[in-house]
Amino acid sequence: MQYRPIVPKIKWFKILVIKIVFLVLGRAFQSASKHDDELRKEISSWRDGFTLIMKVMPDGPYMGLEKKDNSLEFKGSQLKNGDLEIYFRNVESAFMIMTPQMGSHQAFAERRMSIKGDLSIATAFTRTLVILMSILYPEFIVKRLVKRVPP
Secondary structure, eight states: OOOOOOOOOOOHHHHHHHHHHHHHHHHHHHHHHHHOHHHHHHHTTSOTTOEEEEEETTTOOEEEEEEETTEEEEEETOOSOOSEEEEESSHHHHHHHHTTTSOHHHHHHTTSEEEESOHHHHHHHHHHHHHHHHHHSOHHHHHHHOSSOOO
8 A cells, every 4th residue: 555645735824924024024124223223233343244144944935134334234035145144943933933922032942043153143133133122012022022121
């Protein structure tokens, strides 16, 4: 008796949500880096032309950011490689992190995310992400996601 292989279904809805969140997150970084002093101060130590990519493994969506003139520019999916690359293990992990069900600290602890690049800049990026979340989300959601809410 021959069995057919089981092929997992494509999680099209979760992939769509992740793409939308990447778009909103990228545009929010671009806007906040021009107007928020705390965020600008955090990215001032990064060199001009620094690129960052957030990607869902293995073949999921991704987004890129580039630092230009002390602000971040959203590049969408134009960049293929970056100075700092943040990988989400799979669509499920990315969905939980992008929809505020899990914080980045917990995701790193559970190995749902990995980093390729300079760890000190990754830590600075995590701080910028916390600043951006405190701007985008209400306080009761931010308290669940981060260890310490920025003022």
